[in-house]
Amino acid sequence: MSINLRTVYAFAREMYPKLSTEHIQYGTAGFRGKAEFLDSVMFRMGVLATLRSRFRSGAAIGVMITASHNPEPDNGVKLVDPKGEMLEASWESIATDLVNVSDQELEQQVAKIIKDNNIDITSSSIVYVGMDNRYHSPRLLKAVADGVIALKGNVREYGIVTTPMLHYFVVSANTKEAYGKPTEEGYYDKLITAFKTLRNDQLENGNYKNNLIFDGANGVGARKMLQFIKRMQNSLQVTVINQGIGQGKINEDCGADYVKVQQRPPKSMPEVEPYTRCCSVDGDADRVVYFFSNDKGEFQLLDGDRIATLVAGYLMDLVKKCQLDLRLGLVQTAYANGASTDYIVNELKVPVSCVPTGVKHLHHKALEYDIGVYFEANGHGTVVFSDHAKSTVAEAAKAGDKPDAKIFLKIIDLINETVGDAISDMLLVETILNHKGWDVKDWISTYTDLPNQQLKIKVQDRNVIATTDAERVCVKPEGLQIEINKAVSNYKRGRAFVRPSGTEDVVRVYAEANTKEDTVSLAHEIGILVQRLAGGVGPELVHPNNAHL
Numbered sequence: 079m080s081i082n083l084r085t086v087y088a089f090a091r092e093m094y095p096k097l098s099t100e101h102i103q104y105g106t107a108g109f110r111g112k113a114e115f116l117d118s119v120m121f122r123m124g125v126l127a128t129l130r131s132r133f134r135s136g137a138a139i140g141v142m143i144t145a146s147h148n149p150e151p152d153n154g155v156k157l158v159d160p161k162g163e164m165l166e167a168s169w170e171s172i173a174t175d176l177v178n179v180s181d182q183e184l185e186q187q188v189a190k191i192i193k194d195n196n197i198d199i200t201s202s203s204i205v206y207v208g209m210d211n212r213y214h215s216p217r218l219l220k221a222v223a224d225g226v227i228a229l230k231g232n233v234r235e236y237g238i239v240t241t242p243m244l245h246y247f248v249v250s251a252n253t254k255e256a257y258g259k260p261t262e263e264g265y266y267d268k269l270i271t272a273f274k275t276l277r278n279d280q281l282e283n284g285n286y287k288n289n290l291i292f293d294g295a296n297g298v299g300a301r302k303m304l305q306f307i308k309r310m311q312n313s314l315q316v317t318v319i320n321q322g323i324g325q326g327k328i329n330e331d332c333g334a335d336y337v338k339v340q341q342r343p344p345k346s347m348p349e350v351e352p353y354t355r356c357c358s359v360d361g362d363a364d365r366v367v368y369f370f371s372n373d374k375g376e377f378q379l380l381d382g383d384r385i386a387t388l389v390a391g392y393l394m395d396l397v398k399k400c401q402l403d404l405r406l407g408l409v410q411t412a413y414a415n416g417a418s419t420d421y422i423v424n425e426l427k428v429p430v431s432c433v434p435t436g437v438k439h440l441h442h443k444a445l446e447y448d449i450g451v452y453f454e455a456n457g458h459g460t461v462v463f464s465d466h467a468k469s470t471v472a473e474a475a476k477a478g479d480k481p482d483a484k485i486f487l488k489i490i491d492l493i494n495e496t497v498g499d500a501i502s503d504m505l506l507v508e509t510i511l512n513h514k515g516w517d518v519k520d521w522i523s524t525y526t527d528l529p530n531q532q533l534k535i536k537v538q539d540r541n542v543i544a545t546t547d548a549e550r551v552c553v554k555p556e557g558l559q560i561e562i563n564k565a566v567s568n569y570k571r572g573r574a575f576v577r578p579s580g581t582e583d584v585v586r587v588y589a590e591a592n593t594k595e596d597t598v599s600l601a602h603e604i605g606i607l608v609q610r611l612a613g614g615v616g617p618e619l620v621h622p623n624n625a626h627l
């Protein structure tokens with residue numbers, strides 16, 4: 079096979095010219111932006127994924143086209159490495175350089191990547207591509223595929239799938255199907271078989287009722303949930319709202335991000351009994367949060383921290399019941415509610431660590447344990463099991479004298495270890511609640527969340543903010559952290575931090591304190607500090623209590 083790098087330039091010039099000179103960066107979860115400017119980025123990511131596949135001796139590399147929880151006009155792209163992990167950090171800068179060079183420099187830049195990484199450009203490669211259901215995704219998918227074709231690589235298009243499905247396909251293919259079949263049916267089969275076995279025909283138990291409202295965020299998660307429902311029969315009664323049919327826009331007033339950040343139910347909620355279990359997933363279905371209304375009609379959130387504690391507590395019990403010698407740990411970010419961390423340390427007595435935002439950081443840390451549970455507060459997370467943990471559980475199940483080991487084995491099967499998977503996580507939560515005989519009241523009574531609030535502050539250049547200590551301390555601009563400390567010290571159980579978003583052009587403010595009023599005031603104070611000391615643009619923040627003035 080002979081490959082002429084001129085072809086890459088020719089494709090780029092003719093079909094995917096670079097329309098913007100604005101510098102863009104491979105962020106928390108790949109490249110994100112307005113869809114109309116992304117064709118050239120997508121084409122180049124097709125090129126890069128092919129190079130990466132050749133670099134990794136022909137292993138399948140995934141390319142997912144989605145802007146996750148962002149609004150409908152946005153799109154984005156993230157690359158999936160052979161083991162299902164996010165693209166290796168050292169290649170993120172290669173990706174950033176590749177999308178920022180001009181069309182004229184492209185050929186030379188590709189040649190540089192090949193040379194620097196000693197890639198055999200004639201070796202075999204395969205790129206798996208999936209997309210969410212944004213209307214511009216098919217156009218962008220073609221651009222990725224053309225990037226692969228320009229280097230004479232192989233491409234397999236999966237069409238509309240969730241992000242975790244694509245991760246699953248990549249891992250299944252690269253493990254010669256030990257993980258499952260790399261097809262949509264293979265994915266349903268793996269999860270549904272495990273779920274039904276764990277249900278064991280006991281659909282209701284104690285306070286647990288077998289019905290759930292599922293907010294699909296008008297995204298791909300809704301479509302796939304409908305497929306699950308068809309195949310699961312009655313093992314779980316699910317009503318899907320915000321299905322993405324008709325007027326509803328992806329993530330608009332619905333979905334996991336809206337429900338978590340706004341702390342209110344999504345639109346299109348039907349009238350339901352108090353304490354009915356509801357969950358929301360985001361636009362590409364890699365995160366999930368639960369919620370319900372109590373008998374006073376108040377909204378109650380069960381976020382990623384809740385899911386993490388539920389799952390870690392349950393797995394810890396299984397480890398103990400099966401008398402296994404396995405190390406279990408939990409990984410969180412600074413956004414984790416302080417009350418959840420206290421509960422993990424004091425009640426569950428599970429080791430907990432805090433890492434920077436972004437699943438790649440959590441996943442990486444979780445791999446240090448035999449059983450690593452990781453969740454972002456927004457509901458993005460999963461559990462990873464070491465090979466040692468898997469073989470230990472499998473042996474115990476085979477021995478036959480510990481019935482819980484059989485359950486444990488199926489639980490491992492139900493979990494999509496490759497990345498946070500909203501549907502797999504939801505099925506896991508349902509299984510645990512069912513086994514415990516719990517309803518949402520039982521679940522939420524484990525600990526009381528501290529009131530918390532997030533703000534987004536527009537600044538001229540969000541990169542003037544630099545942080546350390548898993549983003550909990552701000553080291554730039556100078557003086558900001560001192561002011562934050564001063565503000566926080568005035569609030570009982572106060573905690574706050576600021577960091578630049580890796581997916582939006584904003585600085586995020588997080589605050590928590592003992593009461594709702596204090597939390598709102600603290601968040602407001604910190605927001606003002608960011609505006610004043612980090613180059614805020616637009617009018618000064620108004621305290622919500624004065625909003626009517």
Ligand SMILES: CC(=O)N[C@H]1[C@@H](OP(=O)(O)O)O[C@H](CO)[C@@H](O)[C@@H]1O
Pocket residue numbers: 106107146147413435436437454456458578579580581582586
């Ligand atoms: C506070 C928050 O929810 N941040 C989200 C958001 O990242 P930012 O870097 O904060 O924009 O998007 C990421 C990708 O989906 C997700 O991993 C992360 O948790």
Ligand SMILES: [Mg+2]
Pocket residue numbers: 146147360361362363364365
């Ligand atoms: Mg997402």
